[in-house]
Amino acid sequence: MFAYLVRRLFLMLVTLFGISVVIFFLLRIVPGNIVDILFAAAGYVDPADKVDLEKQLGIDQPLVVQYLHWIGGLLRGDLGYSYVSEKPALQEILPRIPITARLAGLALLFSASIGIPLGVISAVKQGSRIDYALRVLSLSGLSLPSFWLGLLVLTASVAMFGQMPIFNPNPQSFAEAFATYCIPAMVVGFRSSALTMRITRSSMLEVLRQDYIRTARAKGASDAAVNYHHALKNAILPVITVIGIEAAFLIGGLIVTETVFNIPGVARFLVEAIRWRDYPIVQNLVMFIAVVVVFANFTVDMLYAVFDPRIRYTD
Amino acid sequence: MRSVRALAAAAALSLLAFSTTTFAGEPKQGGILRMYHRDSPANASILEGATYSVNVPFMGVFNNLVIYDQHIAQNSPDTLRPELAESWSWGSDNKRLTFKLRQGVKWHDGKPFTSADVKCTFDLLMGKSQQKLRQNPRKAWYSDVDDVTPNGDFEVSFNLKRPQPSLLAMLASGYTPIYPCHVSPADMRTHPIGTGPYKFVEFKANESIKLTRNPDYWKKDLPYLDGIEYTIIPNRSTAILAFVAGKFDMTFPTHITIPLLKDIKSQAPNAVCVVEPTNVSTNIIVNSTSAPFDNIDIRRAMSLALDRKAFVDILFEGQADIGGTMLPPPQGIWGMPKDKLQTIPGYGPDVNANREEAKKLMQKAGYGPDKHLAVKVSTRNLAEYRDPAVILIDQLKSIYIDGELDVVETANWFPKVARKDYMLGLNLTGNSVDDPDQSFYENYSCGSERNYTNYCNKEIEKLFDLQSQEIDIGKRKQLVWDIDQKLQEDVARPIIFHARAGTCWQPYVKGVTIMSNSSYNGFRYEDVWLDK
DSSP: OHHHHHHHHHHHHHHHHHHHHHHHHHHHHSSOOHHHHHHHHHTOOOHHHHHHHHHHHTTTSOHHHHHHHHHHHHHHTOOOBOTTTOSBHHHHHGGGHHHHHHHHHHHHHHHHHHHHHHHHHHHHTTTSHHHHHHHHHHHHHHHSOHHHHHHHHHHHHHHHHSOOOOOOSSOOSHHHHIIIIIHHHHHHHHHHHHHHHHHHHHHHHHHHTSHHHHHHHHTTOOHHIIIIIIIHHHHHHHHHHHHHHHHHHHHHHHHHHHHHTTOOSHHHHHHHHHHHTOHHHHHHHHHHHHHHHHHHHHHHHHHHHHHOTTOOOOO | OHHHHHHHHHHHHHHHHHHHHHHHTSOOOOOEEEEEESSOOSOSOGGGOOSHHHHHHHGGGOOOSEEEOTTOSSOOGGGEEESSEEEEEEOTTSOEEEEEEOSSOBOTTSOBOOHHHHHHHHHHHTTOSSSOOSOOTTGGGGTTEEEEEEOSTTEEEEEESSOOTTHHHHHTSTTOOOOOTTSOHHHHHHSOOOSSSEEEEEEETTTEEEEEEOTTOSSTTOOOSSEEEEEEOOOHHHHHHHHHTTSOSBOOTTOBOHHHHHHHHHHOTTOEEEEEEEEEEEEEEEOTTSTTTTSHHHHHHHHHTOOHHHHHHHHHTTOSBOOSSSOOTTTOSSSOOHHHHTTSTTOSSOHHHHHHHHHHHHHHTTOBTTBOEEEEEEEESSHHHHHHHHHHHHHHGGGTEEEEEEEEOHHHHHHHHHTTOOSEEEEEEEOSSSOHHHHHHHHHSTTOTTOTTOOOOHHHHHHHHHHHHOOOHHHHHHHHHHHHHHHHHTTSSOEEEEEEEEEEEOTTEESOOOOSSOSSSOOOOTTOEEOO
């Protein structure tokens, strides 16, 4: 087990190194840099001024030097300065992480707490009206883009309640806190819960046909014990995999949700930073996301062993 | 006697009514004005900015030497008002402009304002100081200024190379605040210090901008507001819904398109909304240095094919203006009158006749029903660029030109245009001051960085200088109209239309005036108040 963990950690480091190279060079392949954008906004191109500014920002240096400078700083905990705000990148990124983390955590919680039970119900009641209704619900969840759903929620709340659930950094009441985090989390988690529900349903249907389930019923186990103790425990592995993958994909959903609900989180900040070609912010944010994804995968792998005793990570 | 009593009673009643009206309209102190901001500006330095995204939130932090009257919608030479300058006078040769400065004015950090600050500001703008602006988009505005000399602490003179009455117009722009000598340009980008009605509190990128009342403002009892808070909401739908829901007191100025304005009026019927020209023209840039547009006949044909009214009807539901380079009257000061405009080829009302003439020119150049000219119509990847470009492509079909839309990312648009890597482009040109000097030299002068089409006509260049030095406004107008007409006839940069946009605020917001010939100069907000 220990050797497996060491090997996984080594592989994670290699993966992160590879990601850092890819991020760095992909960003440079994209046409235009911060100087182009600043000058484009000004509507003029003075070559001498551009050269001066590129020199000031250090983007005139060879790419390898720029890469080593970035990665060296990263290892020392120095993330550099934002080209746009001229503030330390860490100071810009850090306050936004808890906002997005809360939102992502709530979205995942919503996804799992709604998707898994509804998936179980749908499988157990296969072919019933409730199954059809839940399948329609899950299909709608998969088909509705989250930005559209978000706008729909905003429009409906303005039209029906005359209120607008957009971000409030200091919520004064439970209702405000709910509007600030829970509504956007539900919007972004809706699609994810639909997927979780469908996977849970199909996995459960497969397990429910197994002999040991019939045996458990024959022995007089209650429906709840059969469904949740015997069946769900064995059906959960694919669901965990999907939730793990969804955690990684969540950032995509959060970009639009943070934009629509005007939440100053990491995802929206990343988009703005890409728009400005603010390399220090983009590189460090994408690295941060990569670290989260790599660790999420690692956690999922570890959870397999927890939920399925047959799985053992050996040397 | 009875009539005397009745008269007295009537007088007393009318006095009461008058005093009540006065009381109801009396500005009230206090309150925070909440607005949304359309995007996150790059920084807080107006001198380095080239978008009104910087002017709107930060103009209230500063003062200018002179300013356009903030309650007269049309900026004109008659609406110039003293601000940090108490008065100004021209020398006898009109080459020396002297300002008497206001005494007792303090920067927000408590240091006194003097003539040295004025000199520092203009040395920065002219690129003469040790410290440099990170970018200096309006350096060309001051190309006629030889130097700025302080005469004691409270007088300063601008020495010009030749007379230029328009200099005052540039100085009155929201783009020309006075900066303090003792704060570096880098600090001004992150924490601006001014003399204005509001002090800078914080700017959180992509989140918010906060200003607070300057209690030591040199104008007694102003500002009325305790502060202004801008919440940055790039998503227009979210921003408008938030305004409708009452989260904001005012929309971002001139941010509402005409179709969206109808939505706001239906959902928030009490909102006060105004539509004004933005002094941003949508125009065609033609690469006349290479085939096929090096042929003047093809350029003229293209210009003749334009149905400007169709653009205005489709994009603005009829609420935009057709004109030449300068914003047309009545809002524009220098635009050609309608009768003169209609004599220019392509501006006449009979579009079919214009297109028939255009077809003949195309046939002369070797194109016709059997041989179409294929061109790429390049434009920036923003809706206000893309939408008219699509209509343009459609209209060009009528004269045997098959256009293909080439959408270019913002970061690459100006570099592409500057290196002439396009055939035909659809461009937007914003004028921060409604003045011919700013527009002509910037966009049509030989060698200018923003003269994207490389149009260069030495004869016209002489006329630019002539109008620039003309003191008599009537004579100058005639010169400007002749120049504008010639520019359109030369197809230097065919102007399609001048846009309009809307601004809305809640009925309790008082004292807001939206400028009608500039989107850059009306955001001091020192006497805006909330009637709550």
